[in-house]
Amino acid sequence: MALASGKEMPVRGDATRSTPDAAGPQVLARRLRLSMIRVSRQLRRQDPSELTLAQLSALDTVVSGGPLGVGQLAEIEGLPSPAATRLADKLEEAGLLARQANPADRRGVHLVATPAGAALLARREQVGNAWLAERLGRLGDADRAALERVVALLEALATERPGDAWAPAWDPTQATEATEVPA
Numbered sequence: 001m002a003l004a005s006g007k008e009m010p011v012r013g014d015a016t017r018s019t020p021d022a023a024g025p026q027v028l029a030r031r032l033r034l035s036m037i038r039v040s041r042q043l044r045r046q047d048p049s050e051l052t053l054a055q056l057s058a059l060d061t062v063v064s065g066g067p068l069g070v071g072q073l074a075e076i077e078g079l080p081s082p083a084a085t086r087l088a089d090k091l092e093e094a095g096l097l098a099r100q101a102n103p104a105d106r107r108g109v110h111l112v113a114t115p116a117g118a119a120l121l122a123r124r125e126q127v128g129n130a131w132l133a134e135r136l137g138r139l140g141d142a143d144r145a146a147l148e149r150v151v152a153l154l155e156a157l158a159t160e161r162p163g164d165a166w167a168p169a170w171d172p173t174q175a176t177e178a179t180e181v182p183a
Contacts, residue, residue, distance in 0.1 A: 067110035
């Protein structure tokens with residue numbers, strides 16, 4: 001498969017990969033899902049953790065957006081409240097999160113990251129980002145710009161909730177190399 005930069009990328013599998021326009025949503029979904037699984041697996045190999053992906057995601061949500069109530073964590077992570085409570089319990093047991101009284105609501109608690117939780121996340125992010133950045137550095141400008149647009153679409157897909165009216169901020173049918181990536 002030739003990238004926009006003219007470089008060849010190794011491709012496994014069937015001939016449908018060579019022509020993106022021929023890939024219908026089902027074929028594209030399969031390729032995307034498998035690619036995401038494989039990239040995720042590679043990132044986990046860089047810095048193995050005893051935490052699950054769900055726990056890492058929840059910890060990141062609290063570190064970057066905390067303090068949060070369990071209900072807020074559930075909403076952000078797209079989980080039912082009992083599942084968010086179980087995640088918070090596991091992270092608290094591991095010493096990565098703590099529950100603190102909510103000053104605005106005496107009955108409520110906030111989840112806050114402990115220094116150990118913030119440090120674990122920072123270490124994993126540093127190692128994983130370094131591995132990814134090294135590989136992204138091999139790409140040409142056009143490929144990096146294309147990947148930035150794809151990441152913006154993936155971020156929109158990842159934050160979509162049932163019932164949302166969703167439309168990508170970037171229209172791939174109107175794209176040119178000068179197309180700006182949505183913020």
